[in-house]
Amino acid sequence: MNQITAPRLRIGFLLAPRFTLSAFSTFVDVLRLSADDGDGSRPIRCQWTVLSNDLSPIQSSSGTKIQAEERFGDPSRFDYIVVVGGLIDPGTTLGPEAAAFLKQAAAAKVALAGLCTGVFALARCGLMDGYRCCVSWFHHQDFLAEFEKMRPVSDQIFVVDRDRLSCSGGVSAAHLAAFLVDRHLGRAAARKALSILMIDEALTGDRPQPGLPLELTARDPLVRRALLAMQQNLNAPLSIARIARDLGVGRRKLERHFSADLGIPPADASIRIRLSQTRMLLRQTNHTITRIAEETGFCDASHLIRVFREAEGLTPDQWRQMDIARREEA
Template structure:
C-alpha cells in the first residue's frame, strides 16, 4: 500500500515579480480610514485566489517621507511600507483625504512627489477628500473630479473656477480618478481590478465584502434623505443637484444643461417618473428641508428661508401655508407638542 500521509507542497510559489496592478497610497493627516480600507480590501481579495491575501496579482504600498505612523480621523494609525522613491514604479498613486480643516495637509515632499508622478504620466487619484489635495497642487486643472455631496459647497468655496461632480459615485477622466468616499472607494477599486485583472475577479472581491455588484461611476450618490423616490437615473441626478443647491436654487434650464439634456426632455422624465415637473420637485425638496429645520433647530423663519432658497420669510410662509395649511411657526409648535406627548 502506498503512503497515505500528505506530502509537503514543494511546488514553487506563484510568480510575484509581475503584478498586474501596482498602487501607491499617500495618507493625508487625519485621513478617512473607511475609504482607504474598502479600497485596499478590494485589492487584497483580487490579489490572490480565495481569501489568501497574498499580493500576487496586485500590490499596494503606503508611502511616506519619514516612515512615521499616520493617524486617521478615527484615531487609528497606519504604518507606512516604504519611502516615496520613484513614482514611476506604480500604475496609480492615490491620495487618501480626510478632515478638510484642522490638519497640516500634505507635506512639501508629498507635493513634489505628486508633481513628479504627473510629469511621469502616472495616473493620480483622490479618495474621499483626497481630490482637495490634488486640486490645491493644480493637478486637477482641466479635469473633472468627483466630490461627495456633503463637501460640494466646501469645494466650491475653495476652488471657485472648478465645478465638481457631486451626482456620481466616482469619476475617471483620462489619468485622474476620484471618488466620493465610503463604499464608492470599493467600486472605484473594482473598476481598476476589472480593467487590469478581470471582471470576474472584481465581482468576487465585492461579493466577499457583501457588496452585491459593481457599480459604474455614473451611479448617483446616495444624497440627503428624499421624499421623492425616483427610479429614473436622470431624475435622481437632477434631484441631487437640487439638494446640493438649496440655498441658491439653480434654474431648471441650468440643471438640464449641466446634465447634458434639454429642459423639455428633463421635464418629460420627471413627469413620467414622479408625475410632477422639476420646479415642483425643487419646491418639495426645499420645503422638506424647511420642515426638518423647524423641527430640529431654533432658527428663525427668516433664517430658514435664507437657507432653503426662498426670497424671504413672507415667501416661505406663503408657500408653506399652501402646502401644509398652516404657517411654519404654528407647524413647529404642533410638531414640538407631538414630540412632548411621545
C-alpha cells in the first residue's frame, strides 16, 4: 500500500436488506477521505469491507445494490462491525448467519455499531441489552413497540456506550464516523474529511436531533433536548424533575435555561406542546375528547377541557367545529 503497514481503523459493514444508502455512503466517505492524503481514496489509514454470507449484492431502499466483498469469517479482523439499517418492515430482518456473526463479534469483544435502524437489528439479536442506544425521533415509537423494555435515546444524533455505538441516520452517520476517525487517526483527519464533504464542523453525540417539529423553537441545546423529551412522552408526561435528571442537570438549572431561551418555565412548555398535539388530533381525527386526553397526557376529558378552554377560550368540541367550518369556507 505504502509505508504504513496496517490500517489504524478497520471496519466491516453488514448491510440489512433495503438498507439506507445515504447513511452507508456518508459513513464510508468520511473513512475514505481520512484514509489517504489529499483525495486519493486509497484505504491506507482506514480499511472498510462490505460483508455477507454468500457475497450476493445487497439492495438498498432506493433500489441501488452494493456488492459484498468478503464472507463473514473471523470478526476479530475488524475494530468495528457496523450494521446499516433502513426500512423496518418484516422483510428487512437479518438472516440467521448474519445474526450468528454479530453474536460471534460481540463474544470476541469487537465493537458493534448501528446506523439508522441498524440498532433494531442489534437489539433483535439481544446485543443491545443493558446499553443505551440512539434511535431517530421518526422511529422512536416503532422501537418502543418492538422493544418495550428498552428506552431509546431520540434527542441526540449519536450515542456511544462502551462497545456499542448507534446513530439516528442521515448526516449523523458522518459525525459518528468522524468520531471514530478522531479516536483512531486524530482530529485533523476527521476535520479534513468533514470539510471536503462541506460539513462545517464535527458535532458531538449529544447534539439534539434536527427535524422533529416542535410547538416551541429553542436555540439552547439543553432546552431543545428537554422539549424533545416532552414531545416523545406525550401520553405519559415526565415530571420536570425527571427530565432534568435524565439530562444530567438540576431542576433549577433547567428552569433557568427555559427562562432565558423561551421566557416560560418548563411546565408551561409541556402544556403548550400537549395542547398543540390536541389541536392536531382534533383537526385530523375523529377521536373522542376522552381518547385525545389519554393520548396527550391529561388526567381525563374534564382536565383537558378546562386547560384547553383557558388557552383557546373554547372547549375542544367547539374548536373542532369552528375549524371544520373554516376549512369548508376556504
